[in-house]
Amino acid sequence: MKLRIALVMVLTVMGWLALPVVQAAETETETAAPAAKAPRGDKSTSLKTSKERYSYAKGILTGAQLQQFGDSLDVKSFMTGLQDRLNNKPSKLTDEELNQANADFQEAVKKEVEKKLKIIGERNQKMGTEFLAANASKKGVVTTASGLQYEVLNPGNGSKPKVTDQVKVHYHGTLIDNTVFDSSLMRKEPLTLPLNAVIPGWAEGLQLMPVGSKYRFVIPAKLAYGSKGAPPKITPESTLIFEVELLEIVKEGSKPEEKKAPEGNKPEERKPGRW
Secondary structure (H helix, E strand, O other), X not given: OHHHHHHHHHHHHHHHHHHHHHXXXXXXXXXXXXXXXXXXXXXXXXXXXXXXXXXXXXXXXXHHHHHOOHHHOOHHHXXXXXXXXXXXXXXXOOHHHHHHHHHHHHHHHHHHHHHHHHHHHHHHHHHHHHHHHHHHOOOXXXXXXXXXXXXXXXXXXXXXXXXXXXXXXXXXXXXXXXXXXXXXXXXXXXXXXXXXXXXHHHHHHHOOOOOOOEEEEEEOHHHOOOXXXXXXXXXXXXXXXXXXXEEEEXXXXXXXXXXXXXXXXXXXXXXXXXX
């Protein structure tokens, strides 16, 4: 029973540790795509019965999970442990040794994930720096002291919000490769939110906008989600692009709309700020 629990714990930690890497890989290339496109192998071994086919499929799916951590696993030892458990053979490790081995594996996987995320972050940082430099030279683009870049698409003529205000906005958010990660326009529903609870790039940018205006913001990673990113779609050190329309400053005492978090991320994942 304890071995079974240990295996469940391993698969669980693999799942949540692998998530950013898998999602980052999907963002970086379309080849990290569907498991259904796995390369075809030798068909000489027939899988005639339903039991043979679903057992083989289970092996393929489990292998796909474990493939992320090939360097952290000794396949021969893994298969020995799996067969011992399925055949009800005694474990070659004590309960204490199993627990320690599980902890060691989690640490190894964590380090591997951190290594991969660091590589992705460094790549994003380089691409973001180049994108910001090119964008800064475009006509109509203003760069603030913090590094935020904005372009006025529609000037508007209303009041400007303060950081203590709530605002109602429509927005469309993309990465620099035009991948859409969030959009109230696509949901066809504006968002009402307090400016003191958003990412720094939003807090600064929205205060520049008169009601009725529409701006395009290019937000450096340091003013967005930095080295942590906001999985699943925003990888570490990502530069973000937003087109934002300021619809209204929500007055104190008025009945606010129900706040709905943008798709793609849970509210608790929207640190250092939330929009």
